[in-house]
Amino acid sequence: MKNAISFTIHEKGEGEHLVFGICEGNPAPLTGISRAFSLAQKQKKKSVLAIVNRQGEVVYYSINGLLPKPTNP
Template sequence: MEKDVEEEAERRQDEKTVIHGLLREDGVIVSSSEDIEGLTSRGYGTSKNGDLILTFTEALYLSSKGILEVKDEKTDEKVSFEELLERARSFSEDAWVKYLIYRDLRSRGYFVREGFGFGADFRVYKRGEYGKSAAAYLVLGVREGQPIAVEELARILTQVQSSKKSLILSVINRRGEIVYYSVSRLSFM
């Protein structure tokens, strides 16, 4: 997966082509049908009215790889990675943490989508299973030292397990390194 992204970035740099997106309030919009097809086949974005809407996390990742160039819809000026991150932070104070987790999971070859509730940040598909089966894992990201109540974790775990998925706790230390923990319920007989 990461190799595919790297190859795509190299190909686009060789051809001097990048995907163009417009920054809107709710994310980044890609309108080119060729770009939409390429991105959706690799698990990016959500189709809406013939366009593709990238989440801020997806846009940050693609921008950092040199695949996506973002312009502000209102000013038509190019938006830097830092400006895109600031916009993302205005929606979620954990935007940087989410980006780091997303980048790490993508670099490990996983298809990653935004979570669908339960307090989870991401849905993660087994390698080669995106589009064929449901996500196998839900990932909850926390910063080292950030408290999370046991009751809250138990509630999330119950909901995740009721949907027949595994909960993965992603802990980011102060140096930005990520450690993953599988969370499950232990019962004594």
């Protein structure tokens, strides 16, 4: 995903959060967010979405799950 970053927050020991950051106003396809969530799951980490607004402030959202794709009958 263009203009997106991801990093791991390390506390004591191994990091337990994978943070996926995007800038407000830039398109962020759900496929990119889904890939970041899947990566966090594979690494057994909690997913965090960080949105940087136009004033440079960051708002954090935890991602607990994504809905599966609907199947065609």
